[in-house]
Amino acid sequence: MGEFFMKQFFFDLKNVIWLAKEYFKNAKDLLIMQIIIAIIIIPISSVASIVFPQKIIDLILNGTNIQYIISCALIIELIILFPDVATVLVDLLIYDKKKCLIDYKIKNKIYIHSLSCDYKHFDDPDFFNKYVWTLTNYTQKSDEARNYIVSFLMHISNLVAIITLISLTGPLILAIVMLNVIIRYFINLKLNKIDMSFENENVFPNRKLDYINNLFYEKKYAIDLRCSNLKSYLFKELEAVQEIKQKIIKKYNRTWIVWILLGQLFTSLSYVLVVIYIAYIILNGQIKDATMYITILTAEIHLQKELDELFKFFSLSNALSLSAEKIKEFFSVKSSIENNNSYEDLHIKQKIKLEFKNVVFSYNNKQNVLNNVSFSVDYGEKIAFVGDNGSGKSTIIKLLLRLYDVDSGNIFINGIDIRKYNIKELRKKILCVFQDMNIYAMTIYDYLNLNNYNKINTENIYSTDEINSFMKENGFKYTDSLTKEFNEDGIVPSGGQTQKMILLRIFVNNHPLLILDEPTSALDPIAEHDIISYLNKVENATVIMVSHRLSTVKKMDKIYVVKDGKIVESGNHLELIERNGYYKKMIEAQELII
Template sequence: MEAKVFDSNLFKRILKYTKPYKARFYGVIAFAVFLSIFAALRPYLLKQTVDEYIEPKDKYGLLVYAIWMGIVLILEVFSQFYFVYWANWLGQDIIKDIRVKLFKHMLTFRMKYYDNAPVGQLVTRSVSDIEQIARIFSQGLFMIISDLLKMVVILGFMFYMNWRLTWVVILAMPILVYATRKFQQKMQVAFEEVRTQVANMNTFVQERVTGMKIVQLFNREEIEYEKFKAINDKHKTAWIKTILYNSIFFPIADIISSLTLGAVVIYGGFHILDGDKFTTFGDMFSYTMFISMLFNPLRQIADKFNEMQMGMIAANRVFDIIDKDSDVQSNGNKIAPHFEGNIHFENVRFSYIKEEEVLKGINLEVKSGETIAIVGSTGAGKSTIINLLNRFYEIDSGKITIDNYDIQEFELESLRKQIAIVLQDVFLFADTIFNNITLNNPEISREEVITAAKKIGIHKFIMTLPNGYDYNVKERGVMLSSGQRQLIAFLRAYVSNPSILILDEATSSIDSYSEELIQKATEKITQGRTSIVIAHRLATIINADKIIVMDKGKIVEMGSHNELLLKSNGYYKNLYEAQFAVES
């Protein structure tokens, strides 16, 4: 399928982002007009100087015209400066607006979108693709407008000065126009491939850098190296196509320009030798400049059009994300209050992949202030319940209520503000411990954080770190152990003062000292609020008010620890005894 050379609908959509900057937009066009006029005046003044003052040997007139040429040159430089500066300024303002809109839209996506979208690709869209959009204005649109205006004004001056020589130039232009159009079509396809390979490379590098520990642990350095070489080779091949087309087009354009100049010199020269009054030495001088000024913009238009094409390809990719309304989380209109904490799952069914149910008709009731535990094998659906309660995903059927209100009625921000989660894999930002606890919430003071840390028993641990609460944990919290990261997550949940607390595998894979601190913290933060605990280590949930046992997306048992142990050959009993035997 042949690539579309110019998508007018996409271009109109991009231009809509110039509306807040109309004054600057029209200012750039005005300076483009001035620039074209001043550029065309220089060869014209040169003709006048040669014909009117150099040939007649008028020194005074020559000096006056030299001054005029100097003034025109200064005005041209002035126009050039403001044209380039304002065009680039406008481009940066526009991509700032698009980037903010894109990021805000990405924040509203369901988790399902991020399950399928490579992180490196999203980074490419948010950074390099949006930077490329700026070039539509800084190197594309306005440059093309400026070049076209220059060509129109120059042709006007040329016809005014000598229409015979002008026709010699015009006869050569269709050849260059045809070559330019073919060049644009080929470059459109080549640039599309370049952007695809850039996104692939970013995705690969981002994943391997993030997972470098796994790469090295399993001795996959050589394998990943060979994969990267293959991806890099595809990237190089895509760029070589653009280099090839440039290498063909620009020499052809130079040859056409040189042959046209030769034809003008020969044609004009014979007319001068024959004593033709319609062609002068001034014409010959000025036309050598005019041809270069006429053909160079035409040649550059192809180059600038390439910039526009790359920008529009990038814009199309960015708008493709912005247009994904189907992946946006539906938002309610009711502000969630501080819940009492009565939770009810009514025949809830859910599937991550269509027709592959993960939850198969879950019915569950949690009373206010209760601590319930959910246990079961991997893939039983434990964490899915938590994801649905927070509306990271939307249920296929059934109903989830809190305090008798359907959770879909609540605004997402207000709903999630009332639910705090401590995950097994704690994510910390490359920032201070204090900012990771408050997540830059200005409503939470340092004094509140310190008081909360003392209450749950982790203040002393934090103060043993360099700079205490101002200690920078670096990317993903690599400066802390997994147990220390868990403690920070507990404090983060506690200071948010949630109505409902969720602990998802929060005590697995940590040292005994951290586990002791976490158990004390758990007792403190679960006190007086509805809590849901998901755990593989059954010893941590013995005191739960109710234990929910899940298997293959269904609740198979429910009761207290002692009640479940009384069930002969019960799922929980077998699980507990097997785990107890292993630990012993």
């Protein structure tokens, strides 16, 4: 049992040290100061507080001058007070700054790892739960681990000092209290596992609560909440989530009560045995000096307090260890796409040709979304994919961006398999415009430069007629903030204005591949016309568009009709009309044929 106890503790301690490693890397000065206070200054203060009553009483009984007694009392009290003063100074001068730095380092580490995780992982709720939990808790748990290490060293040092005093007269007290500590440690191991299980069961309902909170909080949902029955649905969901949480609490309360009461029972029994033992050594005359009795009694109280704290540390080490394991699970997620270290760069900087060859793809190895898809796009060619919802059009875009890899077949860019390219360098060549584009709290200038990775050709922003015309037409300034998040004077551009700004990025850095996924579906005819006019001015770039609005694709060099994961028709607009096939039916449905 003792061997298991020590193995478990050292395993947990190793995880606690891992959890605090950012402090070891970036806050050594803080740790050194806190450890000096913990293992030297605080133990001296503890011993002083134990012997303080005995020394003062001895001085009084010996008839010492009152002024001398007061002086001794003040000196001892200053020794007792000094650790608190030192701790406050370290916290104010060093700790707060270092904690802020560690928070930055940890958040940065999490964000970098999340970017290195393949896009497919975000389809997995289990991964997403680990991501959210790590992002929410890692900084706090790291600080708790730092505090654990410092406090653990402090309590060990205190124990050594107190045990030295007690072992001279009451060694059995140590055995009684240690037995209680070991028993309660195993009880708390059980409680920690129960707590972690409770926390895991609450992840889903808590995520649902966060989702509902966001719907009530974010402005983009405010109209639906007021003008539809969405609010009633959300209130029902809120009630349902609360019922789930209540059931979880009820389920675990029964288990908690049993184990907590069991721990308290052993603690009470230990206290009774200690009192009986002290009474025994008094009756046997082992303590003759009344002042020595006070010291032992005070030391025993301190020992019980220190061992209780140490017992909590054994328990806390297990809780922190479980947290460390959970964080490690997030960082252990392996990715084959985002961590691709291939060295190939695009051989032709300003021209790209593509080929899909017998591509088959499915999400999570379920039903195929694409079935033996083959097509090619020549340098500078403009093509479009049209078809029903769920036919596989947007999946083609995701495969081109290499958010996923094909199940079988190949995708070639300039004759080279896409998997041989460095993924980061590949995406730098591509400008994407999607139906739902995000606006960020930044200036228009920074927004236009988001795809300008090397910050070259920045002067193009000011010298391009299309960009200047857009800015003048809308009354925008390059220094305007795109949200009111951190700037009350910020603008809130419309969807059409946002998509125009994204497309205008191509004039900043001349991306050789332009991908547009439903870029005009939510735009008015004038805004749609502007988007098409921008496309017509794009030279040399290969353009791939996915669209339901067929008026947008009529002038494309080639149109591919996708149905049930297959390309069923291809040709330009007039050729497809003449074939009298599925494309013509879609045209007629939209009443676009003339």
